[in-house]
Amino acid sequence: MNDVIDYNKNGVIVAPAGHGKTENIIVQIKSKNIKKKILILTHTNIGVQEINDRAKKNNISINKISIYTIASFALKYIQAFPILSGYDKDKELFENDIYNQMVTLLKNKHIKEIITNTYGEIYIDEYQDCSINQHKLIKELCSILNYKIYGDPLQSLYDFNEPPVAFDEILRNDYELIGRLNYPWRWDKANKELGKWILKIRERLENNKEITLCNVPNTVNFIKTNNIDESLRKVGYKYFQNKLDCQHFFRQFL
Numbered sequence: 001m002n003d004v005i006d007y008n009k010n011g012v013i014v015a016p017a018g019h020g021k022t023e024n025i026i027v028q029i030k031s032k033n034i035k036k037k038i039l040i041l042t043h044t045n046i047g048v049q050e051i052n053d054r055a056k057k058n059n060i061s062i063n064k065i066s067i068y069t070i071a072s073f074a075l076k077y078i079q080a081f082p083i084l085s086g087y088d089k090d091k092e093l094f095e096n097d098i099y100n101q102m103v104t105l106l107k108n109k110h111i112k113e114i115i116t117n118t119y120g121e122i123y124i125d126e127y128q129d130c131s132i133n134q135h136k137l138i139k140e141l142c143s144i145l146n147y148k149i150y151g152d153p154l155q156s157l158y159d160f161n162e163p164p165v166a167f168d169e170i171l172r173n174d175y176e177l178i179g180r181l182n183y184p185w186r187w188d189k190a191n192k193e194l195g196k197w198i199l200k201i202r203e204r205l206e207n208n209k210e211i212t213l214c215n216v217p218n219t220v221n222f223i224k225t226n227n228i229d230e231s232l233r234k235v236g237y238k239y240f241q242n243k244l245d246c247q248h249f250f251r252q253f254l
Contacts, residue, residue, distance in 0.1 A: 005179025010142070012127070012175045015150040016202060018186025018195070025123055026054050028148065029065060036120030039145070040067045041138070043129050051125070066119070070134050071095060074102035077111070084108055099133040106140040116144050127151030128167055135165045139174060149175060154205060193217040 005013055007028065015021035029038055040051055048067050055065060068076070078085035078101040085101040087093070105111045122141055128151040130138065141147070153167035171177050187195030194217045204211050213222065 004182065007148075007178075009176065009178045010147050011178035012149045012151060012171060013178060014152060014180035016152050016181065016184070016199075017155060018184050019181035020183065020185040021125070021150050021181060022051060022054050023185075024181060025051065025125070025148075025150065026058050026060065028123070029055070029060060030058060032064075032121065034120040037063070037118060038065050039073075039119040039122040039141075040065060040125065041070050041073055041122065042067070042125035043069060045069060047125060070130075070137065071098055074098045074137060077105055078102055081105060081111065084111065096131075096133045099131075099137045102137050103133075103140055106137075106144075112144050115141070119145055121146045121148075123147070124149045124151075126155075127170075128153060128155055128164065130165045132165065135170070142175070148178075154202060191217065191219055194219055 013024075015024070025040070029040075032038060042048055042051065048069060051067050055067075075098050078087040078098060079089075082088065085105045087101055106115070122145045124138055124147065127138075127149045138149075142149075151167060182199075184195030184199060187198075197217050197220070201211050
């Protein structure tokens with residue numbers, strides 16, 4: 001199944017796990033012939049490194065892109081313009097302060113000019129993991145830059161101790177859906193049947209339909225449990241050399 005995406009528009013691209021999102025971002029960047037830099041924002045330093053490594057592998061010049069976490073990008077600007085942003089290096093700075101101060105900055109026409117003179121387009125990764133305050137910041141950036149937003153309503157990994165953005169609401173109120181990645185590349189060589197089955201399950205979940213566990217691929221195992229966290233850890237122990245590695249891995253998600 002081919003991807004159906006209108007790249008001529010600004011908007012949201014639904015990007016399920018394993019469907020080639022990072023490669024899609026890189027392909028789009030390589031196809032751009034613009035003088036200004038392309039800004040890429042994600043949530044973690046690991047995400048920054050992954051995109052940076054893929055860009056290097058594809059011979060994309062560092063002069064063409066700037067890759068940040070959302071927090072580090074905002075911090076860079078509020079520290080550069082403390083009077084306009086309200087940043088005080090002598091006061092304790094909480095994460096939401098960073099985003100709120102950056103939103104304040106982006107209300108200033110001179111800061112907007114700096115951003116638009118520096119960047120020609122913005123790509124946002126894993127939008128479903130945005131906090132409400134991150135969402136407000138991204139909306140301000142998207143009001144002055146061309147943009148592509150990648151996200152998946154069936155994923156959410158990071159806990160900000162506050163509700164994340166509601167994906168269906170942002171599509172209704174803030175952004176247009178311009179397409180989705182449809183092919184499960186992660187399972188293309190390892191297990192095509194599993195990839196196809198996961199796609200079918202996704203379609204039913206997205207349409208609020210019941211899922212059936214009949215006729216599943218033989219690589220799918222079922223575990224009956226009353227403690228999902230503990231069951232995930234037990235399964236994980238099979239794939240790690242020791243329990244500490246497993247616990248470190250699952251701590252990112254639980």
